[in-house]
Amino acid sequence: MVENTVKPGEILLSVEDISLSFGAVRAISEVSFDIKKGEVRAIIGPNGAGKTSMLNCINGFYHPQQGTITYKGITRSAMKPYEAAAQGIARTFQNVALFKGMSTLDNIMTGRNLKMKSGILASTLWWGKAQKEEMEHRRFVEDIIDFLEIEAIRKTPVGRLPYGLQKRVELGRALAAEPELLLLDEPMAGMNLEEKQDMCRFILDVNDEFGTTICLIEHDMGVVMDISDRVMVLDYGGKIGDGVPDEVRNDQNVIDAYLGGGH
């Protein structure tokens, strides 16, 4: 595979004219948009507008029937989710999708899996290379744990954590992969004000410090308009608006869709 590097400000991912349907239900119809390297890109829209389906297409979980996705200059037809992960796309989920039986530490360690190479035999010995590798990655993960301020719950099984913390651990797991493109599906849903503020801080920090490109879905308009560079609006699977927050805020179509004026 050719490793293309994309400079900040250039287009990292572009989605062209994709359509996705399940039987007779059309989830996405003919949507095109792009994500630039280093920006915070938001996708908003009412429930059922096809936002999550869009993320699912980007990371290869759904395969659109029509249209192309170009990532780092490579256009792909169909790819498996793990291939997307290998190319540097990580994500979090709308309904927290952590590994419930595992501790916080182990959950975040799973995010490092693509970088761990030791084989089965070496791992059974827990000696030499395999151990060294494990320790190196542990160190990296500990940095993430520090960054997200979740030191105290390092060894707690995530099933026992409150919702807000679970979301944070999930972000940690995605960050552990050192992604180039980070997809966040409603990272702040169901959080109280303080938790939202924390989460915003983490997102912006990730964007600033690591230069990670972020594409997020969120319902809280205040937050979206505040932290994102560009916003795309979906409604009934189609794109009805796209631009910087101020443009979108004043767009008549968008106002109609949100206030129900047009229907």
Place this chain on the structure above:
Amino acid sequence: MEDIIFELQFFLEVLISGLLTGSLYSLVALGFVLIFKASGVFNFAQGAMMLFAALSLVGFQELLGVHWTVAFVMAIAVMVLLAWCVEKFVLGKLVNQEPIILFMATIGITFFLDGFGQTLWGSDIKVMDVGLPTGSFDMGGIFIDKLELVAGFTAGALVLALALFFNKTKIGRALRAVADDHQAALSVGISLRTIWIIVWSVAGLVGLVAGIMWGSKLGVQFSLTLLALKALPVLILGGFTSIPGAIVGGLIIGSGEKLAEIYIGPFVGGAIENWFAYMLAMVFLLFRPQGLFGEKIIERV
């Protein structure tokens, strides 16, 4: 020419016998489907329930010397009681657990029932005598086993009755509602407990009928539970939630297995009936994971 006719007759005889045996598998599979549809529980104990029901029937007959119809009614009562116990002591305590945990719990029920049934009624092979015909008759040169024919008709009648029950009665509709969405059903005032007891009772009844058929054929004995395992590949072919699927799957497995035994068996040493059904199901799964009639699952995150 005569050879060909003879071959053809023989083929038909094997096929029909296979189809009819298949309908016996279907009977067991039906019980699985009922419970899976209504509660999402994969009931591994269906075979044990079948044996337990048949043992009870024969046991009552022997112990009390009553007519088989009386024993039949008593056996139904036993199965209803069992359904109540299962709800009360097992499922009711495992609400909201993962399906795999419930599945393993039904393996526990299987072992318990196997042990309990034999403790109560003894472990020697018993004769099931409910006046079903035996022997076979000749139809244009093809011999058909009478008992298997009865079993086939019974399976058909049972499916018809169940279809009526599900579509025409209030309880049946409630059952379907529960199958579709537990929470929604609860919210419109359907009691999950009652539904589960009903559905396990119906599955028990189906098990009893299956037990009578199998018992008349092979005698009531412990090895029936192993035969009941054959219902699993049937389910895989037919899909876990489809009643017609259980029937068609049973027919395919029954006939496929008999034909394979006759026509493939001799080349590989015979006795392939033990595993052929499973292999057929496994290969089938690779191409159609949701079964013949199962719905395609759209995965979400």
Place this chain on the structure above:
Amino acid sequence: MFYREAGQFKSSYKEDQAVFPILQDRVGVGLMLLVAFIGIPLLTSEYFISAIMTPFLILALAAIGLNILTGYAGQISLGTGGFMAVGAFAAYKFATFSIAIGGAETTIPLVVTILLAGVVAALVGVMFGIPSLRIKGFYLAVATLAAQFFIEWVLVKFGWFTNYSPSGIITAPPLEVMGYLFDSPGEKYIFTLSFVAVMALAAKNLVRSHIGRGWMAIRDMDIAAEIIGFRPLHTKLSAFAVSSFFCGVAGALWAFVHLGTVEPEAFGINRSFAILFMVIIGGMGSIIGSFIGAAFITLLPIFLSNVPPMIGWDIGVDMISHMEFMIFGALIIFFLIVEPHGLARLWSIGKEKLRSWPFPY
């Protein structure tokens, strides 16, 4: 009081991630190994060693195997007996082959023979694991039943596997390692124990490595696991391979060390269930639990056949076997309801309580 970790500071991640991070645990495990290796052979009877300890250890090994697949990777299997059979008969074929090519002398060392048998079982396991890529949960359980019945049938039907023994029974060669003959029950026990101890440690290492995390990720949420980059193919098949390897070695030990002569029926569907029960009762996703579960399932029948007569209650052999069934069934349900993580969880709760004892918190 004595079980405290206060004052034991970890100064590196390596120390923190040790198998037994607490000093008292290390001492405890050391003591247990000492008892197992020296105490038991010296102090207990031959009957206890050959009829209880050796089969217990071998079954524990099989339970670890199944636990890797079901407890860690979440792929339910009812074919454990089949994979054990593969191990047993592969070991037999390797052993007789090695005698055949060496005249009367074995050319392949016994330990290698047993490990090779494990590898063969692993290959067969992978073959039957392939459907797991398309199918999940109960469907997979049925597919593994196919393995169970198919393997049994193959071993019974094809004389090659038993070197055309007319009875279908194989006889294991003597246990000789580097010229030393493991003959008495005590020696056989030590042989088994060494195998089991090393492999249990290997299993523990594996499940806490990135490979084990992959298994658990697939178990807990397969879609998310794939999205963060675990390849389902590799992850699931590696679980099948490792699991079957363990079961295969257990099968080979069962044939060579415990029974001596075996027929395929020794690895029937009931064996598969028994091992599944060990995993459920002991604790899914726990190596130590596999031992506890194996001990429980091995001891219960012995308890049942000895205790009622002792208190003057004479019940028949039949009855005992029925009661075994009932008690197993009831216990499974009990554990699933009360403690789905099995005895291993009770064990760790106990340890936690001990840590803060005599204070409640």
